[in-house]
Amino acid sequence: MAHILIIDDDPDMVLAARLCLESGGHTVDSAGGPADGLKQIKAKRPDLIVLDVMMDSATAGFQFALRLRGPSPDPDLASFGTIPILMLTAIHSTTPLRFGPDDAYLPVDDFIDKPFEPEALLKKVNALIKS
């Protein structure tokens, strides 16, 4: 049982993730972009964030993660730096680029490729919440 925030500008993706996570017994909130996402993080302090990479810009998700958990996070966000982030990306299946979690450049805990398998999403979310 955890409270999860999904940040993604694709409402279908949000709905799919929400249904999937709720069926796993979690409560879910969603935000359609980084600004709304920040507001909700401050208001509700989720246990985990599912974060899309490509939103209003191709790297909006990366920048968001850096603001929250990078080497020099925003002062008013510092207390939220411990929230685990699961990054939702289509980059792995469309480009030869490969990402791995990296504290300095990509401070996220895990990745999942879009379109995702519902069970795989649940498995990753549960694993991150447990740790």
Next chain:
Amino acid sequence: MADSPGEPSELEILLPRDLAAASTRLILTRWAAGALVILATLASQRMLGVVLPAGGLYLTGLAILMYNTVLSVLAHRAPAADPAVTLARLRRLVVLQVGLDWLCMAVFLHLTGGITSPGIVFLLIHMLMVTILLPGVSSYLYVALGVGGLLVLALLEASQTVPHFTLLPSLPEGLYRDPLFIISEIVFFAAAAFATVTLASGIMTQLQRRERQISALFQTTRAVSSSLSLSEVLDQLTRNAALALGTTHSSIRLLDETGERLRLVASYGLSPSYQQKGPVEVSHNPLAQEALSGRPALVDETADDTRLQYARQVLDEGIHSLVVVPIVGRSGPLGILRVYADQPRRFTDADAQFVMAIARQGAVAIENAMAHETLQSADTERAQFVRSVTHELRSPVGGAQTLLRVLLKQMSGELNPTQQDIIHRVETRLDSLMALINDLLALAATTTRGFQDKPEPVALVPEVRGAVEQRAAEALEKNISLSFTSPQGDPWVRAGHEGLAHILGNLIGNAVKYTPDGGRVIVRLETRGASAIVSVADTGIGIPEDELPRLWQEFFRASNARKSGIVGTGLGLSIVKRRVEAYGGMISVHSRVGEGTTFIVALPLIAAPES
């Protein structure tokens, strides 16, 4: 005048070869000279009955032949790695030859009558040869030395310091001591020698200049065909134009889109401040107007010429004469090429015509390079387009796929069996649509710059093993025995990780996909000669023989694969083939319907990187 670039040009590197050839000619001629001295002495003595110091002359002839042997050995030494060392060595060899020749010549003249010797003419021939070998100031030095030497010999004989041998008895007694004879002989000889050497060195300088020009034109032609980089082509052109005319300053300006401004795109040997003297506008620049109308424009003295737009800057730069020629492309004038000199009246009409020839060649190269750059930027735009299209296609399909999966997993409530079947069918259609999008992207990636993965050294064993392991679960599910045989060594190839994974994944995936339950798939990696060979053999449905030639075509699927109900886009193998070829490899297939198929990929082996 700005400092000219100091690196040795190819033209200068060509010179040692010329000098070596000339030195070889001198050595060849000397064999004849040595033999001639001996034979002529013999003939004069035996047939003409001339009384002469034969012993001395034979020795002289032999000495010539002997030192020529040594010189010939020295001349055949292998050239040094550094052309400068070879050049210095050649110069020393030429000086040594000339020195030894002077010595023998002095002895020979002395033995054949000193100042009265009929052999004096050979001295002239030798001077001529030295001039041809070493044109320029040094040949006058040799003439002065030769004339001086002859005078010394005459004086030594006249003063009885050394004995005098009379070769021709018909000459008046004591002629060699007659001051008037000595003076007139020396003066006439000196005049003849200086005239000969001046003419010869003039001809040689002219020849060298022509050679320089031909070489520059040759290099320009080569640049036309060898480079597609605009900046490289322009740099070559400025350099060649300056070298061809024997100056060290030149520039190229190309017309911009407006057709009014001439933009400086390349310069050779010009100072930065001169390069930034200001915009050159055709309407304000009479010289450019003249050149752009198709004729070369010559300025003999910049100080007196009213056609210069930047007269003060030109003088500050030390430029006194210049030639401006048009660069005319297929569709009209592209710009102008200028060559500058620091002396007035440096260029002739012939020079201008010559630079025109270079500019004509250059125009072809410039247009090719420009076309190439346009293509390259079109390619980049296309890559961007493919990227956007892919994203735009993938996200809605991906969204729909995910929603359906959630629905099928009954995460939003229970479904009855009919609903499940319908959703499953829709999902299958979407999966094949997604596969098609991914394959189209991969296909675009094989032909679009910026999408191709960068080839790098890759160890094949782990790559192939990884690709096999990826299909292990699928094979197990179908009860297919999937095996991998690796070679003894550690073969490396040059390939992109992504592309290689795609090639192997596709071939092994197909083998598993089209092999019925209980079959076999054997993946073998071996090295043969200079190639790494990956073969993927299956006991699958096979490919009809008459369809094999079309197997690599986009969207082609074998008729039995189509009927099998197995989903496929028909793009996989054409992408595989393009990728294999992009890495310098080859792919082949043999197959028998109902028995199985074997794909063989051969990639060039490379040495394993050291670290």
